[in-house]
Amino acid sequence: MEQGSIHIGTSGWSYKDWKGVFYPGKMPSSEWLSYYAMWFDTTEINSSFYHLPRLQTALNWSNKVPAEFSFCPKMSRYLTHMKKLQDPEEPMSRFFEVFDPIKTHVGPILIQLPPSLKYNKAIVSNFFNLLQHTYSDYDFALEVRHVSWLNEEAITLLKKYHVAWVISQSGVGFPYAEYLTAHDIYFRFHGPGTLYNSFYDNEMLAHYARKFKKWAKAGHALWIYFNNDYYGYGIDNALTLKKMMDIL
Template sequence: MKFGKADSIKELKGLDWALPKTRLDFPPSQFSNLKIFTGGTMWTIKPWRGSVYPINDPIRTWPKHYGKQFGTIEFNATHYKIYSPEKMAEWANTMPEGFEFCPKFPAIISHYRRFNNCEGPTDDYIKGILALREKLGPTFLQLPPHYSPKQSEKLIEYIEAWPRELKMSVEFRHPLWFDGGRDAERVWSLMSELGIGAVISDTALRRDALHMRLTSPFIIVRFGGYDGHNSDKTRLENWCNWIDENKNSIQSFHFLVHQTNSVRTPQTCIDFAEKCMQTLKIKVKSPVLCQDETSSIDHP
């Protein structure tokens, strides 16, 4: 995740990693069966061979191995291409029970057409994600970095037309979304009214995007890590403590991990899951690393 990423460890010095005060913008409810998921952003990571994946297994088996090791994925593939329902169903069938995809909206909708004349791509996208069936988690709409609240008329029309039965979150990146201005507040209020979530970005140099404003009970956190730097540990602990404090107010928590070239993503997911068990006594699916050259999947 390049958004808010520090180019050097020196830039991390002196940063405040504390989570801001939480603002609950949806009617308070009591939930008793919180589901927590963690995972990465793709499964085509060659350095995972021999640790996350059996070293000799071909690439075509990696989705199944990924599903055995992680509980969710930030499904960026759908940002670059709208896949057929058949292909989406194929991926869903590869994953075990309990796995959830978090598909990213196609860029043709959010970045290129900017919500203009998007009926066709939107219909095709919905058909695709519906094919994931029970494996479909919240889908998230990432706005372009320069998309400000003053441009939000078409966004408002778009989210008002989105099917309410499909969980949707919006990721804001322009700084004016977080400054309390009238145009921004209009969208925030609408999202709360419609039950649309707001993605939380935990990234070093854009702490404003760590807004902690909850407009729905399903939470997506995009975590930008620094390859095992001490700040990663601090931030994981902060998140587990936050979940513990708010566990009765939320239904689901998807913790989507970004690390440099994804090499350390598995270990970060393991660390997060261990802290969840220590703090919350909740088991979170995470990788079991090995040094095994044998395959655990039958294939021709």
């Protein structure tokens, strides 16, 4: 079986406290993405969760990275947190008006759900059906925050529609399960202690590196992101993991 691809990065790249830690101190922020892309081949776009970027902004981003670089934008919270996946047609259309023009640079779309959103088969089936029939050119990854999703029916639906289950590692009790529901495996490191503000030691990273190698050997494409962005912890952890995976 052909070895699967491995993509490792961080949940965004534009953090002021990375200046002097990762980004050279005198480097203007307009050059940060290009510099980041010298070290990593992917990043999440966290800002799209709060407000959609202008099309020109997305085009500018795509022009600052190599051809093989992938952005994984987070779906708008208007759809996930306010509409709770119901009546998704209009917000999905607006989202892809921005990202369709840079499709060659887009990896899996991250759909992060709120902790209050319980599993509902009818709503989820309708939403996944839209993804399959209208946005079949894209891959999707679903991050749940409510334990009601940890059931066989929900996982069967994800497998049916080839939506990746996001494996969320955290120290705060986000639902954790290593469900492999699609060709893509999407993994997020949120911090082993305090959310976003704690550091993974080498022992824990080595533990996951062994899993990742096994999954890649089985042919899965891996998308791995560090969301512990404070003080550049995520950068340090991501670079360490790349070394462990022999891709740095």
